[in-house]
Amino acid sequence: MNNLAAIWLTVQLATVTTCILLFFGTALAWWLSRTKSRAKPIIEAVTALPLVLPPTVLGFYLLVIMSPDNAIGSFWVHLTGSTLTFSFAGLVVASVIYSLPFMVQPLQNAFETVGSEPLEAAASLRATPLNAFFTVAMPLSARGFLTAIVLTFAHTVGEFGVVLMVGGNIPGETRVISIAIYEHVETLQYAAAHSLSLALLGFSFVVLLAVYTLNRRFPIRIR
Amino acid sequence: MLAIDICASLGEFELEVTTKIPLDGITGILGPSGSGKTTLLRVLAGFEPAEGRIIVDDEVWLDTKSKTDIAPHRRSLGYMFQDTRLFDHLSVAGNLEYATSRTLSEIKQIVVDDVVDAFDLSPLLKRRPAELSGGEKQRVALARTLLTNPRFLVLDEPLSALDEQRRSDILPYIDTMASQFQVPALYVSHAVGEVAHIARRILALSNGRVQANGPTNEILERLDLLDVTGRFEAGSVVEATVIDHVERHRLTRLTIDGQTLTMPMEPGVAPGDQIRLRVRARDVALALIRPESISIRNILDATIVDLFQGPESPYVEALVEFEKQRLRARITLASVEDLSLAVGMHVFVLIKSVTFESSLA
Numbered sequence A: 001m002n003n004l005a006a007i008w009l010t011v012q013l014a015t016v017t018t019c020i021l022l023f024f025g026t027a028l029a030w031w032l033s034r035t036k037s038r039a040k041p042i043i044e045a046v047t048a049l050p051l052v053l054p055p056t057v058l059g060f061y062l063l064v065i066m067s068p069d070n071a072i073g074s075f076w077v078h079l080t081g082s083t084l085t086f087s088f089a090g091l092v093v094a095s096v097i098y099s100l101p102f103m104v105q106p107l108q109n110a111f112e113t114v115g116s117e118p119l120e121a122a123a124s125l126r127a128t129p130l131n132a133f134f135t136v137a138m139p140l141s142a143r144g145f146l147t148a149i150v151l152t153f154a155h156t157v158g159e160f161g162v163v164l165m166v167g168g169n170i171p172g173e174t175r176v177i178s179i180a181i182y183e184h185v186e187t188l189q190y191a192a193a194h195s196l197s198l199a200l201l202g203f204s205f206v207v208l209l210a211v212y213t214l215n216r217r218f219p220i221r222i223r
Numbered sequence B: 001m002l003a004i005d006i007c008a009s010l011g012e013f014e015l016e017v018t019t020k021i022p023l024d025g026i027t028g029i030l031g032p033s034g035s036g037k038t039t040l041l042r043v044l045a046g047f048e049p050a051e052g053r054i055i056v057d058d059e060v061w062l063d064t065k066s067k068t069d070i071a072p073h074r075r076s077l078g079y080m081f082q083d084t085r086l087f088d089h090l091s092v093a094g095n096l097e098y099a100t101s102r103t104l105s106e107i108k109q110i111v112v113d114d115v116v117d118a119f120d121l122s123p124l125l126k127r128r129p130a131e132l133s134g135g136e137k138q139r140v141a142l143a144r145t146l147l148t149n150p151r152f153l154v155l156d157e158p159l160s161a162l163d164e165q166r167r168s169d170i171l172p173y174i175d176t177m178a179s180q181f182q183v184p185a186l187y188v189s190h191a192v193g194e195v196a197h198i199a200r201r202i203l204a205l206s207n208g209r210v211q212a213n214g215p216t217n218e219i220l221e222r223l224d225l226l227d228v229t230g231r232f233e234a235g236s237v238v239e240a241t242v243i244d245h246v247e248r249h250r251l252t253r254l255t256i257d258g259q260t261l262t263m264p265m266e267p268g269v270a271p272g273d274q275i276r277l278r279v280r281a282r283d284v285a286l287a288l289i290r291p292e293s294i295s296i297r298n299i300l301d302a303t304i305v306d307l308f309q310g311p312e313s314p315y316v317e318a319l320v321e322f323e324k325q326r327l328r329a330r331i332t333l334a335s336v337e338d339l340s341l342a343v344g345m346h347v348f349v350l351i352k353s354v355t356f357e358s359s360l361a
Helices: A002-034 A040-052 A055-066 A071-080 A088-114 A117-124 A129-140 A142-158 A161-167 A177-186 A190-214 B037-045 B092-100 B112-118 B134-146 B164-180 B192-198 B216-221 B223-229 B333-338
Strands: B002-010 B013-021 B026-030 B051-056 B059-063 B077-080 B152-156 B185-189 B201-206 B209-215 B235-246 B251-256 B259-264 B274-280 B284-287 B298-309 B315-321 B326-332 B346-351 B355-359
Touching (some): A002 A040, A055 A071, A055 A161, A088 A129, A088 A142, A088 A161, A117 B037, A117 B077, A161 A177, B013 B201, B037 B152, B037 B185, B077 B134, B092 B112, B092 B134, B112 B134, B134 B152, B134 B164, B164 B192, B192 B216, B201 B216, B209 B216, B235 B326, B259 B298, B284 B326, B326 B333, B326 B346
Parallel strands (some): B026 B185, B026 B201, B152 B185
Antiparallel strands (some): B002 B013, B051 B059, B201 B209, B284 B346, B298 B315, B315 B326
C-alpha cells in the first residue's frame, strides 16, 4: 500500500513536471536555437547546471530560496497558506529546475537540425511565425519532442537528492519512489526495497531502450 | 513595377542595387556566382535585413526612413528555392494545401486543380517529397508557390540541381507558369542559355552592383557584359519569321530582316510564325567577300557596329547588324588585323548553326 502511494505520487510529479517543462522548455529551446544574442552561452550554461551540480547543492539552494524566511517562500505562504518546502508544489518547482536540461537540450538540438530553411519556406507561403512553428518546426522536430518528453519524465521519476533536501519524506505528499526505497533500506525492509528498485530499474531500461531505438537522428547530449 | 533601392551587407560582401523592374513576364537575373543574385532575392523576400526602399506597385515593403519593414509572410512574393524546401512531413497534396489554406479567398485566382493539370501532378499527390525525383520536386515546388497567388515569383536557380535532360523537361513548365498563369517572375540563373530562352529582359549583376538592365536581346549583344553573360556560350537571340519547311532536306526556312536563313526542321512551327533563334558567337564567322563553294548555307549581309576585345584575350567579339537585328561573332584578334575589320564595314556573316529557342505568341 505504502509502495503504491509512492508510485502514484511519483507518476503525478513526473507528469506535472513534464507538462510544465513542455511549455517553458520548448520556449527556451526555441529561443536558444534562433538567437544571436551574446547572452546565449550564459543561458545555455545556466540551463545545463543541473547536469553537473550535485543534487544536494541544488536542493540546498532551493530549500533556502523556498523557505518561508525568504521572499519567494513567504510570498508562496501568503498566496496559498502553506509552505513551498516539504510540499508537493515545492517538489514540482524543484523538479522543473532539476529536469530543465533534459527537456531543453534535445529540443534545442532538434530545432537547430530543422534550421531556418523550412521556416522561410513557410513564411513565403504566407504562414505567420507562430503558425510556422506549430505547422512546420514542431512536426519536423517530432522525434526531438519524443526524446525530450521521455527523458524529462524518466529523469524526474529517478530524482532523489533534490527531493530529499526540498521535500523530505512525507507519505502521500513528498515520499516518491526513490525516497521510499531509501526509507525501506534504512528500516531494513529489503524485500520492499527490492520490489520498488526492480520496478524502477525495469522502467528506466525500457524508457532508454525506447528512446535509443526510436531516435537515432538527434544525438542526446546527456551525461 | 518593382522599384528597388537597397543596400545590404553580409560580412565582407556588399549589395547595392538601385533599379526598376516592370512586373510582366520573366526577368532574368544573371551574374557570376557571388555576384549577389540570391542575396537580392532574399532581401526582396524579407529574409535578409537591408537598408533602403522596396516598392511593389504602390505597396511599400521596405522603407528604412519611415521604419517600414513588412514581415516576410505578409509580402506577396512567391519564393521558389533552389533546394525546393518541400515539407517532408506532408504529402504533395498537403504541401499544396499548405499554400492554399493561407491565401485569402479574394485573391485566389489560381486553384489546386489548375496547377495539378498544368504541372501534371495528379499521379504524385499522395506521395511524400522524399519519394519524388528532382524534377518532380521542382514541379511541386513551382505549383506550391503559385498557389499563394503572389504578386510576383522569384526563382532561385530552380534548375541548377538537375541534369541536362531534366532541365529541358522542366523549362516548359516554367514557360507555362509565365504564360498560362500570367505571374511575373524574377528568374535567377548563371546559365545564359536558360535565361535567353525564357526571359524578356535581363538584370545583370556583378559584385553586388547592377551592370545592366534591359531587354534580353540588347543585354546579350552587349560586348562589355561578357563577364556576366559568359564567354564560351556567348551568343545572340534573334527574331525570325518562318517561311516554310523543306521536307527533302529536313530544313525550315526563315526570314530575318528580309534575308533568308535555314535551320534544322522544327515541326512545331508553321509558316508565318514568329520565333526566336539563338546563335552562339563562336558559330559565327565573318568574310569580306561572299564565299563560294563552301558548306555553310547561311550567309547574310551585315555591317559591323562594334568590336570589343577583352583583356589579354586572343578573341574579339564583333557585333554585326542586319537591318535591325544584331548578332555576335567571336573571331580572333589575328583575323581582325588581317582583314582590317573596323566598325562601319560591310561584311558577310557566315552562320554555322542556329538553335531554335522558342515561339513568340
